[in-house]
Amino acid sequence: MLPTDPVAWLRSLLETGIRTADDTLNETVIRLAVTGLSRAGKTVFIVSMLANLLAMGRRVDTLPALARRIGDGARLRSVTRAPSGSSTVPHFDLDAKLEALAGREPSWPDRTADLSRIALTLTLDRSHALGRLAGPRRVTLEVLDYPGEWLLDLPMLGQDYADWSRETMASLSHPLRAAEAAPFLTWLSGVRGSDPGDESVARRGYTLYREALHRLREHGLRWLQPGRALNPGPRGEAPVLFFFPLPDASDRALPGTLAALLADRHAAYLDDMRREAFRGRLDRFDRQIVLVDVLGALHAGEAAFDDTARAIGAIARALRRDGLLARLLGQAQPTHLGFAATKADHVPATMRPALASLLRDLLGDAAKGEGRSVHAVASLRATEDVRVMRDGRSVEAVSGIPLGAEKRRSFDPGHVPATRPGASYWAAPPFLFEGFRPPLIDLHARNGIPHIGLDTLLADVLGDALA
Amino acid sequence: MTDRRPGFTDEPAARPVAEREAAPRLPGLLEEEGRGGPVAPAWAPAELSVPGAGWGTLSLAAAGAAVLLGAWAGFGLAGLVAAQFAASAVLGWLSLGVVGAGAGLVAAAFWREWRGLASLKRVDRLRALLADPASPLDQTRSEALAWVRGVAARVSEAGRIIPAIEAAGSVSEIAAHLAGGVSLALAAESARLGRRAAVEGGAVVALVPSPSLDAVVAGWRGLRVVREVAALHGFRPGLAATAKLLRRTVSIAATTAGADLLAQTTAESLVGATPVVRQLAASVPGAGIAAFRLYRLAIATAAACSPLPPR
Numbered sequence: 001m002l003p004t005d006p007v008a009w010l011r012s013l014l015e016t017g018i019r020t021a022d023d024t025l026n027e028t029v030i031r032l033a034v035t036g037l038s039r040a041g042k043t044v045f046i047v048s049m050l051a052n053l054l055a056m057g058r059r060v061d062t063l064p065a066l067a068r069r070i071g072d073g074a075r076l077r078s079v080t081r082a083p084s085g086s087s088t089v090p091h092f093d094l095d096a097k098l099e100a101l102a103g104r105e106p107s108w109p110d111r112t113a114d115l116s117r118i119a120l121t122l123t124l125d126r127s128h129a130l131g132r133l134a135g136p137r138r139v140t141l142e143v144l145d146y147p148g149e150w151l152l153d154l155p156m157l158g159q160d161y162a163d164w165s166r167e168t169m170a171s172l173s174h175p176l177r178a179a180e181a182a183p184f185l186t187w188l189s190g191v192r193g194s195d196p197g198d199e200s201v202a203r204r205g206y207t208l209y210r211e212a213l214h215r216l217r218e219h220g221l222r223w224l225q226p227g228r229a230l231n232p233g234p235r236g237e238a239p240v241l242f243f244f245p246l247p248d249a250s251d252r253a254l255p256g257t258l259a260a261l262l263a264d265r266h267a268a269y270l271d272d273m274r275r276e277a278f279r280g281r282l283d284r285f286d287r288q289i290v291l292v293d294v295l296g297a298l299h300a301g302e303a304a305f306d307d308t309a310r311a312i313g314a315i316a317r318a319l320r321r322d323g324l325l326a327r328l329l330g331q332a333q334p335t336h337l338g339f340a341a342t343k344a345d346h347v348p349a350t351m352r353p354a355l356a357s358l359l360r361d362l363l364g365d366a367a368k369g370e371g372r373s374v375h376a377v378a379s380l381r382a383t384e385d386v387r388v389m390r391d392g393r394s395v396e397a398v399s400g401i402p403l404g405a406e407k408r409r410s411f412d413p414g415h416v417p418a419t420r421p422g423a424s425y426w427a428a429p430p431f432l433f434e435g436f437r438p439p440l441i442d443l444h445a446r447n448g449i450p451h452i453g454l455d456t457l458l459a460d461v462l463g464d465a466l467a
Numbered sequence: 468m469t470d471r472r473p474g475f476t477d478e479p480a481a482r483p484v485a486e487r488e489a490a491p492r493l494p495g496l497l498e499e500e501g502r503g504g505p506v507a508p509a510w511a512p513a514e515l516s517v518p519g520a521g522w523g524t525l526s527l528a529a530a531g532a533a534v535l536l537g538a539w540a541g542f543g544l545a546g547l548v549a550a551q552f553a554a555s556a557v558l559g560w561l562s563l564g565v566v567g568a569g570a571g572l573v574a575a576a577f578w579r580e581w582r583g584l585a586s587l588k589r590v591d592r593l594r595a596l597l598a599d600p601a602s603p604l605d606q607t608r609s610e611a612l613a614w615v616r617g618v619a620a621r622v623s624e625a626g627r628i629i630p631a632i633e634a635a636g637s638v639s640e641i642a643a644h645l646a647g648g649v650s651l652a653l654a655a656e657s658a659r660l661g662r663r664a665a666v667e668g669g670a671v672v673a674l675v676p677s678p679s680l681d682a683v684v685a686g687w688r689g690l691r692v693v694r695e696v697a698a699l700h701g702f703r704p705g706l707a708a709t710a711k712l713l714r715r716t717v718s719i720a721a722t723t724a725g726a727d728l729l730a731q732t733t734a735e736s737l738v739g740a741t742p743v744v745r746q747l748a749a750s751v752p753g754a755g756i757a758a759f760r761l762y763r764l765a766i767a768t769a770a771a772c773s774p775l776p777p778r
Contacts (some may be wrong), residue, residue: 061513068595073515125518299494381508388497399499400506408506410497431494439506450510456601 022135029140030465031284033334036291037222037311038148038231041342041379043109045291046118046145047097048379048449049458053079053120053141055448062448063455069463075125082119082140092118092145098445101380106438114234115146124466139466144285149227152311153273154318156225161263165249168225172212172245176219176303181212184244193246193259202242202261209244220300220432222311226269240268287461288334290316291377294341294359295413298421301430305420309362316366336371338461339363343435344452345378347413348385348396352376352452357418373460378452382436386410400436411436544570576705583708586701587715590614593774597642607638614774615649617701624652646775654769657696661765664692669758685757692761693768700772715771716764 003009034049036042052062057079067073084091093116097109119142126137156164172181187208195201210229217224224230228241243265246258253259290312297308316337341359344352356376360367367374383400388410390397397410411433417425441449544566552559593610596602611632619626628648635641668688672681690709697704697712704712 055512056515059515059517061515064512065599065601067515068598071516074518076515077518381510382506384506384508386499388499390495390497397497402496408499410499412492412495412497414492414494428493433494436506439508447510448512450508456599 025134026137027140028137028465029142030462031142031144031286032462033285033288034143034145034291035151035288035315036148036342037151037293037308037315038111038217039296040148040291040293042148042291043097043112043145044101045289045340045342045377045379045454046092046143047094047101047109048451048454050094050118050120050143051098051445052448052451052454053122054081055446057122058446060447062451063458065455065459066463066466067455069459069467070124071127075127077123077125077136079120079122082121082142084117084119087117089115089117089144092116092143094118101438101449102441102445106440108435108438111231112145112147113231115144117142117144119143122466127467141462147227147231147233149224149231150233150273151227151315152223152225153227153270155314157270157274157318160251161243161259161266162249162251164225164266165245165247168245169247171223174303177216177221180215180219181209184208184212188244188247191246191258193248193250193253193257193262195258197256197258197261199242199261201258202244202265205244206242220297220304220430221307222297222304223307223314228269228273240265240272243269286334287336287338287465289338289340289457289461291340291342292359292362293343294362295343295346295355295416296433298358298416299413299431299433302426304430305362312363313366316363334371336461336464338373338375338457339367340375340377340453340457342377342379344376345381345383345400346398346411346433346435347376347416348398350396351413351416354416354418358416358420361419373457375453375457375460377454377457379449379454380438380441381450381452382439383411388412400439403434403437405437579703580705580707583702583704584711586617586703587708587711590700590772590774597638597645597774600638602638604636604638607641608632608635611641611645611774614701615645618649618653618699621699621701622649622652622656625649642775650773650775653700653773656699657765657769658762660692660695660699661762664688664695664765665758665762668692668761672757681757685761688757688761689764692765696765696768697772700769702772712768712771716767 034042034046036045055062056067056073056076059073061067061073067076070076081094100107100109119140122139122141124137124139126134159167172178172185178185184205187205191201191205206229213224213229217230226241226243232238232241243262246262249259249263253263292308292312294308297305339359341355344355347355353376356374359376360374363374366372383398386397386399387394388397389395390412395412397412399408399410401408402411414431415425439450548559548562548566551562589610593607593614596607596610612629615625615629615632619629625648628644631644631648632641635644668685671684671688675681675684693712693716694704694709697709702708702712
């Protein structure tokens with residue numbers, strides 16, 4: 001059918017063409033996965049990153065190393081929040097989280113209970129004079145926040161129930177795990193996979209197993225599956241969660257048995273996680289930041305340290321899409337991968353290189369290769385460096401207000417080894433420290449948020465896309 | 468080294484001293500005296516550079532005019548050569564040679580401009596690398612060596628730090644070698660060039676019959692001192708590179724005017740003590756001011772040419 005108003009039709013066609021050309025030339029979307037185990041500081045990291053990027057848009061040099069990649073910030077025109085569009089993922093409430101951090105009684109964000117998403121748009125001039133004729137570039141940075149516990153379900157996606165049971169039972173044989181899981185293991189000794197698939201038995205086993213996971217988490221252990229047993233999310237505990245490992249789980253369980261019931265639930269759980277949490281979200285990203293509380297793991301003892309190393313390695317492997325075919329097709333993910341030892345403000349400046357080095361050692365080959373970097377980062381600096389006398393010696397320490405306390409105290413993190421420490425280090429009892437209260441910051445963070453090393457991490461992970 | 472374990476420093480250690488000395492240091496928390504209240508870490512981020520205005524209308528018009536002029540000249544000359552070939556082969560080859568020589572000279576000028584701009588970019592890159600201790604060491608080393616070799620052609624002292632840079636183990640170490648081994652010599656030589664420009668510029672301003680020509684004369688000598696100082700730092704700036712360098716010098720002068728230029732007071736007293744300048748300043752006040760400004764221009768240009776951040 002011919003248009004009734006040819007002039008309006010032509011104008012509309014022209015505008016559409018110009019908009020399409022502009023989007024094609026100038027629109028870039030970067031999906032950044034900020035990953036890490038629970039309590040690694042993902043939410044604070046995202047808040048600090050966004051607040052500091054928004055402050056850069058107000059021409060405050062909050063991220064100097066990143067600013068240097070964009071002509072000392074001269075090529076940055078603006079930073080704005082991108083509209084949420086018709087996303088089905090809940091919105092990451094940056095303002096509410098900033099308000100909690102900057103309130104009269106500042107507090108760290110609560111444990112993340114669900115997926116949430118936020119995006120910023122950075123408008124940048126091109127670096128070359130001729131390129132500027134095409135207009136400014138718009139780089140949209142999409143960030144996803146989610147419960148760290150769920151991340152450990154990623155390695156489960158490649159296992160069936162029998163494999164997962166065997167692996168979990170083997171790890172429960174470790175002395176620390178066995179001690180904390182004793183009620184579950186004792187109960188389990190009287191249960192067989194060939195028993196009838198009874199709902200009450202499955203429920204009882206799950207409850208005992210979940211309690212064991214909670215106790216192990218309190219000891220600083222991180223390899224705890226399934227993640228939703230610890231953090232069920234907004235939908236609460238559904239029957240699909242009611243499974244636990246069996247020592248005699250077989251590859252072919254007879255229908256009607258307990259093993260078959262648990263295997264069915266395990267499969268349904270994985271399907272649900274694939275569909276609800278991962279598909280189109282955690283499996284599609286260009287760049288990745290992996291946050292690791294390596295200091296907390298070090299202080300929690302050898303078992304927690306090794307557990308963290310195992311968990312981080314498994315997650316990094318599960319998220320990588322850099323096989324030969326992906327590389328040949330230019331689809332390798334992530335193109336840039338930054339590892340960060342968080343809570344760098346818990347150690348004085350002179351020990352921060354050792355903290356990064358310890359993480360590099362913990363990661364092994366995962367940290368090597370093009371586009372990979374290792375950093376020591378504090379998303380929100382809650383301490384000041386001080387020098388104090390301890391046991392008659394002058395030592396470097398940090399000063400802050402411990403959580404739950406009212407007065408400042410100095411914290412000496414002890415010796416921070418640059419590589420995995422030897423047996424003498426692990427002889428001492430674990431030191432579990434909750435951390436410091438957040439510092440005083442401006443409610444609207446107009447001048448950004450004080451941090452350590454966030455800028456060099458972002459420069460390594462995002463710098464080339466903005467340059 | 469004695470290992471330490473983490474902990475709060477006011478909590479008594481659980482083990483005897485002798486045992487503690489041999490074992491990793493435990494963590495500790497310590498009550499603080501004198502420090503109280505909430506933590507407010509020092510946080511005073513600087514301001515970012517202002518975004519450039521981009522291509523203005525005049526720039527676009529000038530670029531368009533340059534393209535048209537170039538195309539007109541190119542097609543015109545090609546037509547001329549073709550016409551000469553049509554008339555006679557000898558005339559054709561002769562005209563082709565003349566046109567080729569002219570085009571070659573223009574191309575050489577462009578090539579020189581491009582090299583001048585590229586050398587400025589190299590220094591910018593090195594400055595950015597040196598400013599960040601986390602910069603890649605190998606890249607920083609190779610950029611620093613390339614710059615030092617360029618400078619060593621003019622300032623022989625610079626060559627002595629080449630082995631030290633080759634052996635440096637960190638970016639900070641490279642920056643320290645550059646600051647100690649090259650910057651001081653370059654600063655001294657830049658100051659000498661500045662003093663010479665001050666004497667010459669001041670004298671010429673004093674000789675100029677009309678005060679309205681003062682600015683022209685000082686500007687001409689200013690351009691020369693900018694190019695001299697740039698050459699000292701290993702550049703051969705053409706027109707575009709000189710313009711870019713001047714812009715950067717203005718920016719450096721603006722950002723360091725408060726502290727750095729005031730710190731030049733002692734050095735400037737040397738300029739003021741130069742007999743010629745002193746006499747000029749006494750007899751022709753404008754000449755004295757021009758002399759000081761030329762000296763300051765030399766100092767600011769040296770800062771703009773240096774890969775180390777301004778002090």
